Amino acid sequence: MSEDNFSVVRRQEVPATLDAGLVSPMHLSVAYCAADPDMLDEQYDGQEAGFTYAREGHPNGAALAAKIDRLEAASGGVVTGSGMSALAAIYLALLRSGDHILASNQLYGRNLRLLQQDLGRLGMDITLADPTDGAAFADAMRPNTRLIILETVSNPTLRIADIDGIAQHARDTNCLVVIDNTFTTPAAFRPFEHGADIVMHSVTKLLAGHSDVTLGYVAARDPGIGAEIRDAVATWGLTPSPFDCWLAERGLHSFALRHERAEANAAALADHLATNPNVDAVFYPTRPDHPDHARAVQLLGPHGGNMFSFRLAGGREVANRFVRGAKHIPFAPTLGDIATTISHPATSSHRGLTEAERLALGITEGFFRISTGIEDITLLKREFDDAIRSTII
């Protein structure tokens, strides 16, 4: 066997121009070779930059985290394997048995379940409160409240949390304010500028933007807390795949343009549907008829975002007809895709609630949540008009 066998088994030669590639290279390697034990020692101690083992961190994860850090005006953020694992990393890093968590009662369904069922089982106490009511949060604070968790804009009624008021109450306490900024994105709102201690995202949604990866992101204002969260990601194995990170970085290149177009489409389509006599109500944060309009304008400025909801009169049959009538719009339980998607909360995100609980939130069978994409607005208006017309017998 010739010496060449070494280079066949573990090929090291790469073309000299690789570093000059226009596109970020994809590093699928699970391990990184150090020059000697001294160097490895320094890398593990954090004195020397570089990568050791992919679960501890890898170049594509670091490149993506650095880009989202820029958008959120954060530093030291970390990318995780899903939005849920980003939330898990926060809880696993910072909570212990006996801690109290104060959470919005309108959080993403899986997060509510994680908080109530799983963290409850692990010995934490959870209180839910209305995120639009700063006083309710202040009243529910306890000496052992360690985390407050909110979404900037809630799903699917698009209520706006009183972030300034709630953060004000948490200031000078031991309690950290966590903001899930998935719906709003840093293009509309940067929670660190409003008193947040920790910001997280489901990168799966608008940031990656093409419904082909599942990823999350977390960053903390305090570098020590950021390091604890990064450690939890490596220890509990919440690390993302390099390939997913590479795809998300590619998606992020067009994020600003996609967001601008999708937001303009949402605002125009919401206004258009509000004039349709078969539409009972439209929910869009920057519309004057939205219940939190003043706070939306104060927090988001002109950025109502790419999500809106509306309600048709009628039950399941009307809902079925609407979805079947919107032939060109995928009916898919996600958001933030490059294409417009329709979601029906009663049968997806809010199916775990009783009908009475859904009705208390205004979620009827005719209630739809729309995530707008980048299509031509004229076509979108026509498609929605036709679909609504098809519900009338």
Ligand SMILES: *Cc1c(COP(=O)(O)O)cnc(C)c1O
């Ligand atoms: C989707 C979503 C999550 C969970 O993210 P995954 O990437 O699906 O794990 C958390 N919060 C919000 C607001 C979401 O929309």
